[in-house]
């Protein structure tokens with residue numbers, strides 16, 4: 001990259017939060033036109049902070065930023081976009097009832113050249129869409145678009161404003177493998193046209209597939225920058241976590257095999273607009289992990305929410321160790337021994353305005369109450385325990401959960417549920433947003449729960465995760481269980497065919 005034009009130069013960037021957190025420690029980071037750089041690092045390493053500084057969301061404590069050869073400091077994202085820097089977060093910022101074109105015109109006082117009114121804007125959208133293979137119709141309503149399409153609208157929004165540098169924060173976390181391929185096609189075109197791209201991701205094979213260089217952060221520092229073609233996954237992992245990984249799973253022979261959870265003709269409430277789904281029948285035994293594979297949005301979330309009591313069962317029954325719990329509240333189900341790790345850690349999973357300690361006792365205050373008073377020292381011990389066991393990176397247990405990095409918040413929620421030793425553990429997307437070291441830890445904890453006799457229902461869109469952890473694998477498609485395959489019979493092609501809607505007896509096992 002010696003001849004490449006340096007588009008961005010971040011020098012000695014330091015960011016402190018209060019007295020206790022040094023999130024970025026004298027970081028140097030360069031970016032050239034026409035390259036894709038993967039920003040890699042453990043949860044809490046400081047990646048989001050660095051990108052948020054670049055995007056004008058945070059002011060650096062120290063350091064300077066040069067963009068296109070000019071020293072800059074952005075007051076806010078609007079200024080960053082004006083200068084050609086755009087960021088796409090995991091949560092999209094689109095207004096659902098409006099069309100693509102309307103969304104792109106919203107909130108701009110100065111319209112990009114060539115987009116003086118809705119008609120010229122639509123024309124420009126079509127041109128950009130064709131140029132980059134985005135396949136976005138300017139007149140489509142956001143609410144009718146898939147997650148992958150919405151993400152492409154976000155990219156379009158930035159290109160529409162002439163962004164030269166695009167930052168993508170874990171862009172593939174919510175995409176299907178096909179959508180990921182389509183996104184990478186788009187990124188390749190952007191690169192060929194001289195855009196610079198930073199992609200924050202924890203998925204090593206994606207780093208290898210899409211990036212030209214990898215910048216590795218650890219504990220707030222930039223520890224290495226390497227050319228992707230001259231490195232390996234193993235080397236990058238070592239740079240990132242400081243050791244080799246061991247993702248092997250130590251599974252003991254199942255004990256007891258008693259029925260833990262039984263679903264009989266359970267009718268789950270269909271999502272608004274979706275067609276009614278057939279009732280679900282399922283038996284989950286102690287000492288097993290039953291994986292639920294499926295493309296996101298095929299009823300996994302609704303099923304698990306119904307079992308936990310967040311959604312009412314339309315008919316049928318749910319039985320926990322022989323006791324019917326269909327009409328119990330979530331608090332009662334939790335007390336009866338059901339643990340729940342939702343996919344959305346910032347909503348259902350944790351109350352982000354509360355401290356870590358308050359989140360650890362959430363929903364279980366009885367256990368921490370003595371003589372009618374909350375016993376704070378017991379709560380602190382429980383919180384410290386979760387922090388230690390799960391390696392939650394935080395100054396202390398009083399830290400506000402919402403200020404944890406995404407991956408650390410996930411570790412907190414999972415740690416809280418696991419430490420209560422549930423009889424049945426319902427988990428959805430346990431490792432979304434986690435670094436590889438944390439995945440190793442979480443997988444180990446899930447198997448440990450199983451080995452100790454818990455019944456684990458694990459829904460994940462990551463086939464690799466399902467295959468690594470499950471004793472049996474159910475595949476869901478449009479709300480229906482297409483079949484259940486034992487682990488020794490499960491292969492990616494078989495599961496893939498079922499995920500696309502084929503019944504188990506239609507695919508060769």
Ligand SMILES: Nc1ncnc2c1ncn2[C@@H]1O[C@H](COP(=O)(O)OP(=O)(O)OP(=O)(O)O)[C@@H](O)[C@H]1O
Nearest residue numbers: 017023043044045046047048049403404405406407
């Ligand atoms: N607003 C804030 N107030 C206090 N501390 C913060 C704030 N934002 C981030 N931090 C802390 O800064 C550190 C770096 O967090 P950051 O979100 O940048 O990590 P990350 O590398 O993006 O992690 P992840 O992969 O989990 O998203 C963490 O210890 C985090 O708790």
